[in-house]
Amino acid sequence: MKKRISAMLSIAMLLTILAGCGNSSAPAGSSADASKSSGSPTASSSGSAGDSSTGPSFEEGMTFDVMEFVTGPSGGGWAQIGAAIADKANGYFSGFPITATTGGSVANPMVMASGEAMIGLSQGIFLSASMEGTEPYTEKVDCLRGIASLDSSLLYLVCDASVKENTVGELIASGTKISIGTLPAGNAADMLMDLALAEYGTTAEELSNNSVYVADGSALTDAYSDHHFDLISLNRALPNASLTELMTGRSSKILGIEEDIAQALAEKYDWEIITIPAGTYPGQEEDVLTVGMKSVLIVRDDCPDAVAYFLAKTMYENKEYFETVQTAYAAFDKEDMVNNLTVPVHPGAEQFWKEVGLM
Numbered sequence: 001m002k003k004r005i006s007a008m009l010s011i012a013m014l015l016t017i018l019a020g021c022g023n024s025s026a027p028a029g030s031s032a033d034a035s036k037s038s039g040s041p042t043a044s045s046s047g048s049a050g051d052s053s054t055g056p057s058f059e060e061g062m063t064f065d066v067m068e069f070v071t072g073p074s075g076g077g078w079a080q081i082g083a084a085i086a087d088k089a090n091g092y093f094s095g096f097p098i099t100a101t102t103g104g105s106v107a108n109p110m111v112m113a114s115g116e117a118m119i120g121l122s123q124g125i126f127l128s129a130s131m132e133g134t135e136p137y138t139e140k141v142d143c144l145r146g147i148a149s150l151d152s153s154l155l156y157l158v159c160d161a162s163v164k165e166n167t168v169g170e171l172i173a174s175g176t177k178i179s180i181g182t183l184p185a186g187n188a189a190d191m192l193m194d195l196a197l198a199e200y201g202t203t204a205e206e207l208s209n210n211s212v213y214v215a216d217g218s219a220l221t222d223a224y225s226d227h228h229f230d231l232i233s234l235n236r237a238l239p240n241a242s243l244t245e246l247m248t249g250r251s252s253k254i255l256g257i258e259e260d261i262a263q264a265l266a267e268k269y270d271w272e273i274i275t276i277p278a279g280t281y282p283g284q285e286e287d288v289l290t291v292g293m294k295s296v297l298i299v300r301d302d303c304p305d306a307v308a309y310f311l312a313k314t315m316y317e318n319k320e321y322f323e324t325v326q327t328a329y330a331a332f333d334k335e336d337m338v339n340n341l342t343v344p345v346h347p348g349a350e351q352f353w354k355e356v357g358l359m
Helices: 005-015 077-089 109-114 123-133 167-175 188-200 204-208 216-224 241-249 259-268 305-317 319-324 327-331 334-338 345-357
Strands: 067-070 098-102 119-123 144-160 180-182 211-216 231-234 253-255 272-274 287-300
Touching: 067 077, 067 109, 067 345, 077 098, 077 119, 077 305, 077 319, 109 119, 109 123, 109 144, 109 204, 109 287, 119 123, 123 144, 123 188, 123 259, 123 287, 144 188, 144 241, 144 272, 144 334, 144 345, 167 188, 180 188, 180 204, 180 216, 188 204, 188 216, 188 231, 188 259, 188 287, 204 211, 211 216, 216 231, 216 241, 231 241, 259 272, 287 305, 305 319, 305 334, 305 345, 319 327
Parallel strands: 067 098, 067 119, 180 211, 180 231
Antiparallel strands: 119 287, 144 231, 144 253, 144 287, 272 287
16 A cells, blocks of 8 residues: 555645635735735736727736745756746836745645635646546635646656566566555656556556555655665656656666557546657667646636736746756747646736737
């Protein structure tokens, strides 16, 4: 059995604060949110908005209350790109209102729905689950709106180079049992692996003969490097420096997913089918087929139109800069930012995307 008690307790604690979006902070401009750093932003008279043929027009230099932006774990890719997004977006406002903080793809929708943050990053699989109120959520969340679809995070099934099989299907067919390491339940990597294996008609427990090692963050990768298990499930961008380091430290290979399985997963969950080109990682001599899902920049539905508009503008006009922060941002076109949002687009962002001809 997977040792997931601590992870489930953490999720349960977060769920206790969630009762849908009706509990979000007071409406913009009310005295109730004036003292809350995470409350709804309030525009000051330093900015202006007027009617135009396409809707409101916004001037730079508008002032808003502090807005919390939940990203990813400290030191991770989302924390880095989130800080970069906040820095660029703050250039459109007075007082640098957007503050990037740590978070996670599972927790962020709940944190935002509770009113603790206005802006966040998540992934389609969790946004869909939050809207439906399905695992790992127990309440439906209907207050999240999309700004932009960003880079893709891939399912990496990395195993010791001594493993003879090259795909998951081959491993299952051979009857080989392999010890597996994964992050706690509810994590993107864990969910991606479980759903992929379910499409094969098996589970991590069956594939490993109940030998599943569960640990958080660097503890998991350190355990893999120290040979405590032979297959690690990760959800990372393409390419990924930390994965290169991991595969350099322990001679490894990436198990591929059969094309029919990848296609079925793409159709069921709106995931992408992605090929990892040969030579991307140490010892990888052949292309490897896997699946992935988009990261999505989201806001609450009470986010002012001007904020949503300038967030979309930030992503579109600074993509080349973001590529210097995360190399994975070079793997998609600006036009992709309006696709795979999962949640409805925010009206302010929609206005910007219409202005540049993408909607």
